[in-house]
Amino acid sequence: MTVTASPSAPAAAKSKPLSTLLYRYRWVRLVGLLSLPLTWLIGLYIVSLALLLVTAFWFIDPFTSKVIPGFTLDNFVLVFSEPAYVTTALRTLGIALAVTLLSAAFAIPLGIFMAKLASPWLRAVLAVAITLPLWAGYLVKILAMRITFTEEGFFNWVMAPFGITGPGFSLFTVVLTLTYLWFPYMALPVYTAIRQIPVNLFDASADLGARGATTIRTVVLPLLWPALLAGSVFTFSLSLGDYIVARFVGGANAQMIGSIIASNINLNPPVAAAFSVIPIAFVVIYLVVTRRTGALERM
Amino acid sequence: MKNKLMAISATAAVSALMLAGCAAPAAEEGSGELVFDVPDVPMLEALGEPEGQVDIIAWSGFVEPAWADTFTEETGCVVNRRVAGTSDEMVQLMRTGDYDLVSASGDASLRLIVGGDVAPINRDLIPNFGDDIVPGMQGQLYDTINGKVYGVPIGRGANILQYNSEVVTETPTSWDIVWEADSPYAGQITAYDAPIYIADAAVYLMYHQPELGIKNPYALDETQLAAAVDLLKQQNGIVAEYWADPVAQITSFVGGTTVAGTSWEILRKLAADDRMQGTLPQEGSTGWSDAWMISSQSDAPNCAYLWMDYTSAAEVNGAIAMNFGMAPANAAFCELNDEAAAHCEEFNALNEEYFENVWYWTTPIEQCLDGRTEVRCTSFQDWTNAWATVKG
Numbered sequence: 131m132t133v134t135a136s137p138s139a140p141a142a143a144k145s146k147p148l149s150t151l152l153y154r155y156r157w158v159r160l161v162g163l164l165s166l167p168l169t170w171l172i173g174l175y176i177v178s179l180a181l182l183l184v185t186a187f188w189f190i191d192p193f194t195s196k197v198i199p200g201f202t203l204d205n206f207v208l209v210f211s212e213p214a215y216v217t218t219a220l221r222t223l224g225i226a227l228a229v230t231l232l233s234a235a236f237a238i239p240l241g242i243f244m245a246k247l248a249s250p251w252l253r254a255v256l257a258v259a260i261t262l263p264l265w266a267g268y269l270v271k272i273l274a275m276r277i278t279f280t281e282e283g284f285f286n287w288v289m290a291p292f293g294i295t296g297p298g299f300s301l302f303t304v305v306l307t308l309t310y311l312w313f314p315y316m317a318l319p320v321y322t323a324i325r326q327i328p329v330n331l332f333d334a335s336a337d338l339g340a341r342g343a344t345t346i347r348t349v350v351l352p353l354l355w356p357a358l359l360a361g362s363v364f365t366f367s368l369s370l371g372d373y374i375v376a377r378f379v380g381g382a383n384a385q386m387i388g389s390i391i392a393s394n395i396n397l398n399p400p401v402a403a404a405f406s407v408i409p410i411a412f413v414v415i416y417l418v419v420t421r422r423t424g425a426l427e428r429m
Numbered sequence: 430m431k432n433k434l435m436a437i438s439a440t441a442a443v444s445a446l447m448l449a450g451c452a453a454p455a456a457e458e459g460s461g462e463l464v465f466d467v468p469d470v471p472m473l474e475a476l477g478e479p480e481g482q483v484d485i486i487a488w489s490g491f492v493e494p495a496w497a498d499t500f501t502e503e504t505g506c507v508v509n510r511r512v513a514g515t516s517d518e519m520v521q522l523m524r525t526g527d528y529d530l531v532s533a534s535g536d537a538s539l540r541l542i543v544g545g546d547v548a549p550i551n552r553d554l555i556p557n558f559g560d561d562i563v564p565g566m567q568g569q570l571y572d573t574i575n576g577k578v579y580g581v582p583i584g585r586g587a588n589i590l591q592y593n594s595e596v597v598t599e600t601p602t603s604w605d606i607v608w609e610a611d612s613p614y615a616g617q618i619t620a621y622d623a624p625i626y627i628a629d630a631a632v633y634l635m636y637h638q639p640e641l642g643i644k645n646p647y648a649l650d651e652t653q654l655a656a657a658v659d660l661l662k663q664q665n666g667i668v669a670e671y672w673a674d675p676v677a678q679i680t681s682f683v684g685g686t687t688v689a690g691t692s693w694e695i696l697r698k699l700a701a702d703d704r705m706q707g708t709l710p711q712e713g714s715t716g717w718s719d720a721w722m723i724s725s726q727s728d729a730p731n732c733a734y735l736w737m738d739y740t741s742a743a744e745v746n747g748a749i750a751m752n753f754g755m756a757p758a759n760a761a762f763c764e765l766n767d768e769a770a771a772h773c774e775e776f777n778a779l780n781e782e783y784f785e786n787v788w789y790w791t792t793p794i795e796q797c798l799d800g801r802t803e804v805r806c807t808s809f810q811d812w813t814n815a816w817a818t819v820k821g
Contacts, residue, residue, distance in 0.1 A: 190810060193539075193795070193796075193808070214818035281684055299669065382820070385820040389820075394813055396515075396521050397813045
């Protein structure tokens, strides 16, 4: 956009001083390009996050719930010594992993069907069907699941003739709802990756005597691995930070990390800040592991 | 109720002035009365010209066009409403300094007063805040500190036991059906999802386990808190789900997931389901008492005072109370007409005996609210941590 002015045409250079300047000085170009996103990233994103994390070392006035700057590790000690908090952190980790595995288990066969077997028309319909839920509001989708799984709700009504009663509001429903929410973020990269696998690889595999399952295991999955990990970064980190789902369809024993942060954020911000370090740590570990596989380059 | 706690004498006020400057809230030794170190915030001396608008944080249903529009016509003050869902949210919002007024419940008001976030009220500027205000709502601990009045009462109510009369066919006389492990409705119970709900357990223990010595459900020492948490953990086994969101609570009852649990009268009404009934069991209950409080950083104090006066008038105060489903603060409303009298009767507006059994939400603090000085009571932070352990 800025390097169109030619140095060999002085007339053009005079008429476009800005372009000349940008052409001559590389750093001006860089500043122009990066100042806005960097202000956003550092000024708003990183600083506000740092301000939150610093609070984790501060005190609280037990009467007014106002934070008092200082330095204490008590908040971290509380987070790691209280069994309920540790259980909650592990439960949340389990939920996030379950959601990721479930999404992947749905996404792979669907992706193979869409990319390699479905007619173009059906492929378009399925692509719309996957992305359509993204058009509805987050809360709307959660409430829809709530209505579906309530005691006198749709699920129990449909299943009653078969003598089946639904899971009600439970951990299982939380996993199911989170999978429903984040599935598109797994399905789309997986589908795109499968589309990029040349058809003749399937033919070659078949020629060499491999059956369908063997082809998937030895040809498709290795090529799919980076896309799966890329998708899992979304399903994993989004599930890790959620608490609204647990509140609406979780029943009595589905407390998540977010639930504890939410109940502390007004009354005891330092503990909320200390606890928010846990999902950050989980995600960082996950990203580091993922990075070693090279999946992030495919995102 | 809590008579011992609330009447703060003039001596106490004087000693409070002397205490001003000390770092921590201090209890007056031996007297049993509570004195707090409150920042000295000046009150408005005289009314001036209205500023043209007023920003209010309120519970849903407190500020409605039905009466706010008339107020704007009369005073020229445009009302900007912000609905808050919890007391904690209200406190947080008030501390931004962007709002002039808040409809604070007792668990928010103490924090606001001691934090210096709200200013004392000049009663002379609020003619409607007079003798008609029911006695049970005047001079309470949570809005009258060190002899200064900080809140203009709006209304009060009890957290009721709501039940699905199709399943729970007889009116329950005790909260035991939501607490005991052998409840006939185990697995179909709902409970309020907030640390303040620990007080509900304390109210139940106060009645059934007097040996614990709980005198005020908001003044629990370590042992008493542990007992309440044990009861809550026992309840966790029979709870279908906790509710923090009113819509979730209504769908939980109407959808059949729960058949009994704690509720507000307005939620029972909003459910619009004849099967839903409410009662106040023998143990009593927790409840709330709300008051308008003016921000110490208000940029529209005149409009704020006009609003407090306007909403304290019998008609408007009654309209708010009827809309929310609570007992109005202004007793004069009950004599306006038959409908008003019926409302007051239904919500026990003039029945102080009924409210003897209702423990209004109050912020639990380290200084024991029941006047004990030999032990340290548990603070709201302790309650928040305890609440997390209840849900595992």
